[in-house]
Amino acid sequence: MDPSRISLRRFHLPDVDDVLKWASDDKVTRYLRWNTITSREEALSYLQKGAIPQTYRRSICLDDRSIGYVSIKPGSGNDKSRARLGYAVSAEYWGQGIATAALKMAVANAFTEFQGLVRVEALVEVENIGSQRVLEKVGFLKEGLLRKYGFCKGEIRDMIVYSFLSTDMIK
Secondary structure, eight states: OOGGGEEEEEOOGGGHHHHHHHHTOHHHHTTSSSOOOOSHHHHHHIIIIIITTSTTEEEEEETTEEEEEEEEEEOOGGGTTEEEEEEEEOGGGTTTTHHHHHHHHHHHHHHHHSTTOOEEEEEEETTOHHHHHHHHHHTOEEEEEEEEEEEETTEEEEEEEEEEETTSOOO
C-alpha cells in the first residue's frame, strides 16, 4: 500500500455512506464498545453526535474516503498526562498496513496536540490478535493482562494493556 494514499482528517457529514459501509460490518465492530450501525440514519447520528464533536476522532482515509477511525481521548485533571487510543478499519483493508500507518500518524500527532501528554494507552481484548500486532508494529509495549476488565457487548472480558510513551520511538 502506498502510504501517500493514507491520511487522517476530521469526519464530515458527507462521509455518511462510507461510514455506513465499514461500521455496518460485524467483523469490524466485534471488539468495539458500540454496536454495528445498521442504517444511514444511525451512521448520520454517529457522525453528528459521536465522531464530529470529539476532540480527537479522525477518519482513517484511503484516497480521502473514510475506511475507519482512530480516536485519542486524553484524561483530565490528574490524568491529563495519559490518553486512551481506539480505532477500527474496514475489514476489506485488513492486513495491508493501513491501520499501522494511521496509528503512527495519530500517535505522533497526539504528543504535539495534547500539552502535557506522556502516555497513550490501548486496551485490547485477548482474542483480538490482529489489533495486538498492529500496536506492536507501531511501537506500543505490551504491559500485561487485565482480568475481567472491559465490558463489551454484554460481557466482562479480559484485556491486554499496551502503552506508548512520549519518549518511545515510532517504528
